[in-house]
Structure formats: C-alpha cells, structure tokens
Amino acid sequence: MRTYQETVAVEATMAGQAWAKAFGAAMGVISGCFARREARETARELTAGLLLEVHTRNCWTLAEALGHPGPHRLQHLLSRARFDHDQAREQVARMVIDHLADEDVVLVVDETGDAKSSTGCVGAGRQYSGALHGVGLCQVAVHLAVVTSTTRVIIDRALYLPADWAADDERREAAGVPDEITFATKSQQAARMVADALDAGVRARWFAADEVYCGRELRMEIRRLGLGYAVGVPATHSVVDGAERRWQARQLLNKVRPEQWMRRATGDGAKGRRQYDWAWLDIRPDDTPNEAGPQGTTNVLVARRHRYTGEVSYFRCHAPGPVALATLVENICRRWKIEETFQLAKGYTGLDQGQVTCWNSWMRWSLFSLIAAAVLTMTLHAETPATTRRPTRLVPLTCPELVRLLRTFVLPSPTRDREHALRWTAWRRRHQATAQACHQQRHHLYDQP
Template identity: 70%
Template sequence: MTTFQNQVAAEATIAQAVWDRLFRAATDAIADCFRRREARATAMEMIGGLLAQVDTRNCWTLAEVLGHPGPHRLQHLLSRAKFDHDQAREEIARWVIDELADQEVVLIADETGDAKSSTDCVGAGRQYSGAIGGVGLCQVAVHLAAATASVRVVIDRALYLPADWAADEERREMAHVPQETCFATKPQQATAMVEHALRMGIKAHWFAGDDVYSGRELRRHLRELGLGYAVGVSRTHTVTDGTGRRFKAHQMINKVRVHQWMRMQTGHGTKGTREYDWAWLDVRADDTPEEHRDGVSVLVARRHRYTGEISFYRCWAPQNVTLAHLVEVICRRWRIEETFQLGKSFTGLDEGQVTCWNSWMRWSLFSLIASAVLALTAATTSTRSDARPAHLVPLACPELVRLLRTFALAPPVRDREHVLHWMTWRRHHQAVAQACHQRRHARHRTSARTRT
C-alpha cells in the first residue's frame, strides 16, 4: 500500500502541474474580453470558486467561501460588468480546439434542463426535459461537445427560448434578451453551433445526437458541411430499403438474421465491460444535397443482451465505413451525459440562480470553463505514462476535484468572524425579503376586498 501511495503522490504532483498550466492558459485566453482588471480578477476567482466544496453554488455561497463581504462583486460580474462573454466563449472554444489538435473529434449535440420556480427566468417555461424527468417549468439549453477517445469537453451552448417566450416583447425586455435573438428550434441551434465550430478550425468528421437531432433538414445540412452522422431515431422512423419499399425502423430490422447480430464492446464500467448486440442494414439516403454523392447510408440497431430492447440509429458516411467505426461514434454520443453530470456535480451548471440573459450566459460560460479545464486535466494526467500508478483505476474527475481542493485551489474562508458576518448578512436580507413579501400579499388582499 505504501508503494501505491507513493505512486499516487507522484500522479498528484503531475495533475497539479497540469491543472496550473491549463487554468492559466484558459484564463489568459479570455483576459482581453474584460474592460477592467477588477472584473477579470473576480472572474478568475469565480471559476476557481465553482470547484470549491459548498452545498450549493450561487453568488451568496461563492462569495462567502471566497472571502467577500457580500455577493455584490459576483452579482455585478454576472449582470453589469463590461465583459464580452460571446467573445470569451469563442476564445475558450479555440483554446479547447488547440488542446484537442491531431485527435479524431466527434461533435455531439444534446440538451439539458434546469428546474425553475418562475417564468421570470429567461427562457423558463413548461417544456419537456429529460433532466427533470418529463414536462415541467424549466430552462433548456442545447450544448455542443467535442469528444475524442480520451476526453469530452463542451465547447458551446445556446439557451433555448420557447416560441411564446421569444415572441413576448415585455418578458424579453425585462430579461434583456438581445433584439437579434429570435426563436430557433433545437436542431437549428445545433446546426449553428456546428457551423461555428468548423469555422474555428475543429478537425471533426462526425456528428452524433439523439432523435431530437435526426430531422432531415439537419442531416442534409451536416452532409453539406462534409460531416458524417450517427443520430438516434425512434422505432417508428421511416426508412426506404434498396428496392424502394418503405418500412418503419422496427419492421426493417426484422430482416436481420440471427447470425448477423454482432456482439461488441461499447466501453468499461465499474461492473465490467459493457457489451451489446449490433446489426446494420443498407437504406436509401433521403437527405442527399444537390450534386452530392449518395455515400453510405445505413440503419444500425443495438440490442440489449438481457432485455432484448432495441435502439435504432440512422447513419451516413461519405465513404465505406465499418460497423465497428459506427458503433464507436454512437457510443461517443453517450459521453455528453458524462459532461452534464460533471458540470452539475462540480461546477454548478444547473445551480445558477440567475434570471436575465447576461447573467445566464456568463454563469454558464464560467461553469463551462471550469468543466473544460477539469476534464482536460484528468485526460492529460491519465495519458502520461509516468503518471499512471499500477493496479489502480485511472484518475477520474471526482478524485481530481478532491485533489485540487486540497493542493491547488484556495481553501474556503471559514474563520469565526467571517462566518458570523455571513450569518448576520443572510438573516438580515432574508428578513427584508420576508417583509417585502408580506407587504405585497397585504396589498393584494386589500385590492381584492375593494373590488368585491
């Protein structure tokens, strides 16, 4: 065990050095996006503070652990500071692209939702979100991730505005939504982010998504951009076989014979290797742009070994491709769920108590930066041959966060006077808020009695 501890200590030293380098590079990339150095310094504090060990992450809790006398500096940074967050997002994306240079990248689109208690929050409305388990009052944002064999990093995001929200001028004005921001479907938002990523120079040849991103218009646009795709489709999705006959996906897959199913590994979990049965059938492409070749269009099916449940994927490649390669692309799509889990567990992706456009954009940006540095640090440390201890699993992000909280990040400020100051501050502001609510309810009751 002592030998293992020495190996882990050596790995921790390497991880700390990698973190310092990447964190400095990320913050340097966005330094010119700030008008004032005070706002820049506060942003650096906030990015590090998002990884601190706190119960919840918002301006109040982060300001307390950072040693601020109140949340005003963080609130000013999110809402009013002179800071070009759109340019910062582009600079971070370029930095991530440079870090992923010479690696095969799959672009992955997916959305996640955050439950809200009021429609006053920008983009909040009753809508479906898998993150909350159905239809509810929530915000939904579409994210674009870049996934390689060893790392997955979110490089862009777009807040989804429901059609009624986007058309409500009063709510738009109160939330400071830019005039040029109009309603766009989730596939349209994903298309715009993919185009932007390609313009910035990312070396991607594949796009992956679930059935939300399987529409014909999006698939045709991906082909115009020179990307192959592997997108999930429902069992009722209609495809055309080689003879021109149309079938539902679940009907089409009945043509697969027993010996044509192939068992393949799709990754490794805590309980061992994950394996599924896979099969594919040729189908006619329905999304070929003008003057483009047909390429290779197939319907891929994945069958669970024990339950027999089948999932379907529509795939296209510009040239011959193996089933194993398509399976690898499909499996990389699942990794965006890991990035969401990482962001929500350690960088406050879904905890920002913000209501306006700028505040949401900036909170999500800082969470994105912290997650990107964390993911790249874990991947870089694990790939270092001199850093990997024998007979131990690779360094995962949860363990890396524990390491950074101990050796790299500034410890939370928790001296007696500071804790008492914040207890007083919170209780005073909660009392003021309580009094305001009571006065408002009293006015409503008085108005109601007057009308009757």
C-alpha cells in the first residue's frame, strides 16, 4: 500500500506542476484581450474558481467561495467589462492546437442543451435537446471539439438562436444580441466553426458527427474543405447503390451476407473491451456535382450491430482516397468522445450552471468554463507519460481524481469564516426580498383592467 501512496504522491506533485503550467499558459494567451488589469485578474479568479468545491456554480456561489463581498465583480466581468471574448476564444483554440500539433486530429461536432425557466434568456425556446431527453424550454449550443487518440478538447461553440428568437428585435435588443448575428441552422454553424478551425491551423483529415449533422449541404461543405467524414444517419436515410437503385439504409443492409460482418473492438471500458459487428456497402455520393464521384474516392454506408441486442446504427462515410474499415471505425468511435467533454465541462466547470441571460454573459461564461476544462485536459495529457510507469493495480489518473488533488493541494479553499458567511446570508436575503417585491409589483400591474 505504501508503494501505491508514494506513486500517487509523485503524481500529485507532477499534476500540480502541470496544472500551474497549463493554467498560466491559458491566462497568458488571453491577457491581451482585456482593456483593464482588474478584469484580467477577475477572469483568472473566475476560471480557477470554477473548479472549487461548491454545490453549484454561478456568480453568487463563486463570489462567496472566492471571498468577494458580493457578486458584482463577476457580474461586471461577464456583462459589461471591456473584453474581446471572441479573440480570447481564438487564442485559446490556437494554444490547444499547438499542444496537439503532432497528433492525428478528428473534428467532432455535437450539441447540448441547458434547461431554462424563461424565454427571456438569450436563445431560450421550446426545442429538442438530447440533454433533456426530449422537447423542453432550453438553450441549445453547437460545440466543436478536436479529438485525438489521447485527448479531447472543445475549441469553439455557437449559441443556436431559433428562427422566431432571431427575428424578434425586441428580445434581441434586451439580450444584447449583436446585429451581425442572424438565424443560422445548426449545420451552418457547424460548417462555419470547422472552417474557422482549419484556418486557425488545425491539421485534421476527418469530420465526425451524429444524425443531426448528416444533411447534404454540410457534407458538401466538408468535402469542399478537403476533409473526409463519418456522420450518423437514420435508418430511413436514402442512399443509391452502384446499380443506381435507391434504398433506405435499413433496406440496403439486407445485402450484407452473414460472413461479411466483421467484429472489431471500439475501445476499453471499466467492464472490459467493447466490441461490435461492422459491415459496409459501397454507395453513390450525393454531395458532388458528378454523382459518380471523383475517381479514387471512397463512399460507403457503414453499419454497426450490437453483438447482444442486434441493434443497428448507420453511418455515411466519405474519404478522399482509399480507406480501410478499421480507419472508418476509429473515426466513428471518436465522435463519442465529445460526450465525455460535455460531462467534464458540466460536472466540473459549470458549463450549464451559469444562470446568465444575455449574449455577452453567455459567451463569456461558456468561454471560461471551456478554458477551465481545456486546462484540466491538457494537465491530464501531460501526466500520461508518468502514469505509464504506475503500478499495474492503479488505473490511470482520471479527471475526477485530478480535480480532487487540485482542490486539496493547489486551489484555494472556499472562504467559510463566520463573518463572511453572515454577510453573504444577509446580502442574499435582502436581494431576494427586493426581487420578490419587484415581481409582485409587476404582477399587480398586469392584473389591472
């Protein structure tokens, strides 16, 4: 047991050093985006504070944990401070890209939703969200992640504005939505982020996404950018085989003979190696001017079958040249990694807890949350060589364990002295009483004939 403790002690020391280096680098690249030193220092506090041990993360709880007399400094940073958050996002993305320069990158797009209680929140409306498991009042944002064999980091995001929201000038003005922001579909937002990532220097050859992003226009744009793609499609997706006959994906699957299914591993889980049966069939491309497609390209429909339940999923794939099934399977499986980034950002850096209502506030809160998550990921990535020498009965250092170590040895403890707690209790109760009176007065005015 002592050997294990000594190993963990060494890892904790190295993790603290790697965290300090990654956090300093992230704060350094965005330092020029602030007009004042005070806002820069508050941003540093907020980013580190997102990892503190608090029951929920918003301006009130973080300000109390950081020892501030009120939430005003954090609220000012998010809403009114002179801070170019778009440039900061670009700088952090370039830092991550440089960090992963020697690895094979797949660009992965997916969306996530945050439940809201009012349509007054920027972009909030009744819409579908996988995070809510159905239709509900929520904000939906499209995220772009760079995924390698060892690392997954979100480098860009775009808040989706429903058509009715984007056309409502009164709500746009109240939420501070810039005039240049107009309605765009999720696929259009994804295409724009992929193009921006390539312009920023991402060396990617593949794009992966789920069924939401299987539309023909997006696939045409991905091909124009010179990338291959592996996107999920529904069972009813229409494809054309080599004989010019049109089929639904589930119908075309009947052409696969039993011996053509190949079992391939898709990764290691806590309960063992995950394996599925895979098959592919050649299809005609529908996203080029010439339906036959350029010579030498690969256009296939890939099917994945669960080896116990028999459930089948379908993926439409394109590659600029010849490609093996193993490569397609690897890129399809990397799409799942973005779900892990959402779990990290929501569970440890408060991506969905900000309680912000305006455009600037949403953009900045999501930015700082993603910066904190990126720093955690880069810290784990830096620890990988050390963890390969660990005792065989210790699993690699995980993100939850890393956060526990940082909270114990590196990050400041939340402020919990008596006077501070009493002052915050009084502030909250007074603020809530004022808000309650305002709501009652507004409802009374609405009830007048």
